[in-house]
Amino acid sequence: MTPPLFGLPDRSAERIVASEPTSGERGRVSALPRPDLPPGPARSLNDALHGLHHRAGWPSLRTLARETAVSHTTVSKVFSTPALPSWGTLELLVEALDGDTAAFHALWLAASTSVDGSEPPPRIAGRGTELDVVRRHLESGTGLLLVTGEAGIGKTTVVQAACDSVRRSVTLAAGRCLPLSTEIPLMPFTEALRGLGRRDSGRAMSDALGECPDYVSPALATLLPELGATGELPDPDDRWLRQRLFSAVTELTEVLSRRSAFALVLEDLHWADDLTLDLVDHLFRTSRTRILATWRTDDPDVPSQRRDWCTRVRRDAGVIGLGPLTREETVTQLTVLRPGTSRTAAALIHQRTHGQPLFSAQLAHADAGEPTYLRELLDGRVARMGGSAWRVAAVLGVADRPLPEPTVVRTLEVDPQALASTLRELRDLQLLGVTDAAVHLRHPLLAEAVRRRLLPGERVDLHRALAAVLAEDQEVEPAEIARHWHAAGQKPEERRWRIRAARAAAERFAASQSADDWLRVRELWPPDARAVDDEQADRYEVVVGIANQLDLAGRPAEAIPVLEAELVTSDTYDVAERAHLLALLARFNSSQFHVGERGLELNEQAIELYRSLPPSAGLAAALNWRGTELEWHGRRDEAAAVLDEAARVAAAAGDAPLERSVRAQRAWQMVASGDDTGLVEMEHAIEAFGYGHNLKRDLAVAVRHSDALLMTCGSAAAVDAAARPALELARRWNISSGHVQVLTTNVSQAWRREGCVHRALEVVSDHTADEEPGPFPLLHIERATVDVLRGDAEAARRRLSHLESGRFEVMDPFIVEARGLHEVWTGDPGAGLRALVSALHGRHDEIAPGTVGDLLLLASRAAADMCAAAPADERRDAARTLETFRAGLHHDPFEPSAVLADRAAAPQWAAELGRLHGEDHVDAWLAAIRTWDSLSRPHDAAYCRWRAAQCALRDGQGTVAPRLLKRAARDAHEHVPLSEAIARTAMGHR
Structure with a gap:
């Protein structure tokens, strides 16, 4: 018998397999209780849902909870209580029961219709049910209600009609997103709160702020500078600015909701920036604020991540989809x-x-003709305008957003009374929309038609005039002014405002917007100039801004050509600056992204420059990165010495967050070398310094901490807890860097290894809604693995088809592990083995500790499956090949000094080799079972019990096999292909 790996007491086969499954759910239940509802739409909806449950075979509450990712209590309430469920929850249930979601949505809308005899809504074409639902939400609803539909379908008409019907009883704060909103963070919130502050001479806002904590007014000054009455605006370098801003908006809306009925109305949310969506999500989930929003569903220019946001949020929000009129x-x-x-x-x-x-x-x-296309129609209507009407329409078309009347007056230099007459003319022509504070063209397509009619010189003059007027208004965002200077061809002015826009976006943690603005500033920079008079900026700030913001935005590869070009072509940087730029370039060329030693070479150059200067934090950071690189290249002794030096330099420089990061990296290196005391050192470093000092370093430390826990087989709860503080900070600040992806993957992997596949899916699903991966595909690799375990082999295959080996360099070992897992469970172990061998051959020093053991184990299983019917000499050759690969590894994953996550696989490795030789037996699998049971790895244990049962059946141990299979079936819960394999063996035994 194979000796226990960890000194666990030996137990007999009977004792290991005799434990009965704990009492669990039954797969099917009888009919669920029905609520006592009077005849009407609500009862019809509930009856239809119970009928659908019956036709589906009465699946249990817990089964439905797993399939819908909501709690079984919530599922029970939908069936058994009179309360109307949210459409998001109901839609998930109907989909899980293979029902007609469109038919149920009609029933839900009917059940949502008011029957309280209230005042009828304003007359509009159709939409009676939808209008009533929106009105009820504004008056007494909770959470978020999304009104969705294609452009021009009538979303704004419904929302405005509902708002008009409740204005006497509900305080409304309305804001609109525009196509340029992605460049101006939080634009709709700024408009909504500013509009609220202008009512009643500002008394309502002032009274509400008086009931808020003291920090609220200063925090809101980020959005509303006019609140900085003392002249002191928030410090843009304050790393907690965003958190306070979110909390301040929440506090204000909570106070407004307590004082009277209050609702926040946000139109065209599909054009919102990421920060706005984050704040909507935050308010929706953490406050009682009623939010009504519109969302265009057919706009191809809406980025996928924003569509993903809508898909995720609509599960819990109310949704009304508007279709064509009858x-x-x-x-x-x-x-x-x-x-x-x-x-x-x-x-x-x-x-x-x-x-x-x-x-x-x-x-x-249309007065004449019957045009075939809307563009032709709109162009014809615009072409009929002339004189002052055309001039006003041209300004509004160029602005591409509502403008206050005084802004139009100053831009056109016209008399205000004359402008009022022109605005009335345009309104009568159904071309103009008028609000309390601004005027705008009625539809974006009208604005496009206006811009198409403009002559080039006319367009330039209007952009120039509008930019000059908007520049005088402190409430206008710099990005908008920069856009107009760009269209006017005024490069020095555009550069000045782009610098302001880049800084403003960075202060609001809008990394992608800030990076794009800095990139444009660099394009506009005078050749070979160190500094310009614009905003006291210099070239170094521009380049570092590009690198840092691209890194925070998860786009580090884009910074590489910028840094390379600057270091080659510019001689304006001093020694410290060149060292810093080299260190940044080294990091973006590191083994984390690319195979080879390019990162090490660049880092050496940076360190050499730093050593010519007094000791500094820059030197410590460069040394820290060198130690990390050396570890990835398998040079552990050198890495340890470099990291020790980095810690000393960081301490001498007084940079505590950097010292913590270095100490965490050193502790990770200890764990990776098989020294489990490194985990204690890691926790001491985190306890000594905590989180919240520097987001990028917080993420790096959290990655190292979660890595160390995975390598030492820490629990999923421990990995989740280690990752949570940094992930919450990244989520709050909308950061999606490589560290965020690694950290998220670690959490998913931990839950997956503990058998909680659905929990793992929850962790990665929001990040992997699209099957096409980005430049750093680790989350998609993890999602493919999760899909295999869920039994969705086709989804895994499609995702893996985008992950070709060689395209992502150092991701190859992880890609082929996922591909190998897919192949062995879909019946092609030969293809799986070829992929795994390619990952192990010549790449072993780049495979993370805790991963190589799994790769070898999967390869041994694939070889045994492939050679199950092969002659004995072929099986022996396959076993020798596997042993050769193991012997050629830089670190033997099964030796006593290997990390626990690797050496835990040794007993199963021995059992798989025995199976390959045709000499496996129950005791060999029992040794592996003991190991996996001790580490709470139920799926691995279930696999070994399944193999042990096959041995028992082959060897005539008929009483042992059923118990093994029964326990295996319980442990394989949520592992669909393994559960099916166990069931087939059990059926064959019967």
């Missing part, structure tokens, strides 16, 4: 819009527009 509704629409329109004419328009309200309205206003 023929009768179009007739109503056009007779309201243009009294006297005949039913025949309205029906003809409906036939041509298929009920799209915007198209119908525009066609109804």
Whole structure:
């Protein structure tokens, strides 16, 4: 019998397999209780849901909870209580039961309709049910309600009609997103809160702020500078600015909600920047604020991550999807819009527009012809404008957003009374929208038509005039002004405002926007100039800004050509600056992203420059990175010496966060070398310094901590707890760097190893909604592995097809592990073995500790599966090949000094080699079972019990096999292909 690996007491086969499964859920239940509902829409909805449950075979509450990722208590309430569930939850349940979501959505909308005899909503074409739902949400709802639909479908019409019907009883704060919102963080919140502050001479806002904690007004000054009454604005270098801003908005809206009925209305949220979406999510999940928002569903320019946000949020939010109008509704629409329109004419328009309200309205206003395309129609309407009407429309088209009337007056240099007459003319022509504070063209397509008609010189003059006027308004974002100077071709002015925009975006933690602005500043920089007069900026700040912001935005590869070009072509940097730029370039060329020693070579150059200067934090950081690189290259002794020096230099420089980062890296290196006391050193470093000092270093330390826990087989709860503080900071600040992805992957891997596959899926699902990976695909590799375990082999195959070996260099070992897992569970162990051998051959020194053992184990299993029916000499050759690979590794993963996560695989490795030789037996698998049981690895234990049962059946141990299979089936919970394999063996035994 193979001796116990960790000194565990030996136990007989009977004792290991005799434990019965704990009492668990039954796969099916009978009918669920029904609530006592009177006849009506709510009862019809509940009856339909119970009927669907019956047709699906009465799956249990816990089964439905797993499939919908909500609690079984929530599922029970949907079926058994009279309260109307949110559409997001109901939609997930209907999908899990293979029901018709469209039919159930109609039932849910009917159940949501008010029956309290309240005042009827304003007359609009159709939309009666939707309008009532929106009105009820504004008056007494909770959370977020999304009104969705394609451009021009009538989202704004419904929202404005509902708002008009409740203005006397509900305080509304409204803000709109624009296409340029992605460059101006939190634009709709700024507009909403500023509009609220202007009402009643600011009394409502002032009274509400008076009830808030003292920090709220200063924190809100980031959005509303006019609140900085003392002249003291928030410090942009304050790393907690964003957290306080989120908390301040939450506090203010909570106070407003307590004082009276209050709702926040945000239009065109699909154009919002990431920070705005984060704040909406924060308010929605942590406060009682009612939020009503519109979302365009058909805009191809909306980035995938924002579509993913909507997909995620709609699971818990209320959603109303607007579709085309019916023929009768179009007739109503056009007779309201243009009294006297005949039913025949309205029906003809409906036939041509298929009920799209915007198209119908525009066609109804066309005086001549029957244009085929909306663009032609809009161009024709715009072409008929002339004189002052055209000049106003041109300004609004160039602005591409609502403008206050005084801004239009100053831009056009016209008399205010004359402007008012022109605005009325445009409004009568159905071309202008008017709010309390601004005027705008009624639709973005009208603005596009206006811009198409502008002559080049005319366009330049308007952009120049508008930029000059907006520059005088401190409330206008620098990015918007920079955009107009760019269109006007005024490069010095654009550069000045781009610098301001880059700094402002960085202060609000909008890393992608800041990086793009800095990149544009660099394009505009005078050749070979060290500094310019613009905003007291110099070239060094620009280049470092590009590198740091791209890194925070998860786009480090884009910084490499910038840094290389600067170091080659510019001689304006002093020694310390060149050293810093070299160190940044070294980090982006590190083994974390690329194979080879380019990162080490660059880092050596940076260290050499730093050593010509007094000891500094820069030298300590460069040494720290060198130690990290050396460890990745397998040069552990050198890495340890360099890291010790880095810690001394950081301490001497007085940089505590850097010292903590170095100490954490040194502790990680100790653990990777098999010294488990490194975990204690890691925890001491974190306890001594804590988190919150420097986000990038916080993430690096958390990665090292979670890595160390994985290498020492720490629990999933411990890994999750180690990662949570840094991940929460990254989520709050919208950071998606490589460290964030590694940290998220570590958490998912920990839950997966403990058998909690659905929990692992929750961790990575939001990050992997699209199957096409980005430049750092680790999360997609993990998602493919999770999909294999979930039994969705086709989804895993599609995702893996985007992860070709060689494309991602150092990710290859992880890619082929996922591919090998997929192949062995889908019946092609030969393909899996070839992939795994390619990962092990010549790449062993780059495979992270704690991973190589799994790779060897999977390779041995693939070889045994492939050679199951092969002659004995072929099986012996395969075993010798595997042993040769093991012997050629830089570190033997099964030796006593290896990390626990690697050496734990040794007993199963021995059992798999025995299977390969045709000499495996129950005792060999029992040794592996003991190991996996002691480490809470139920799926690994279940696999070994399954193999042991096969041995028992082969060897005639008929009483042992059923117990092994019974326990294996319990432990394989959430591992679909393994559960199916166990079931097949059990059926064959019967």
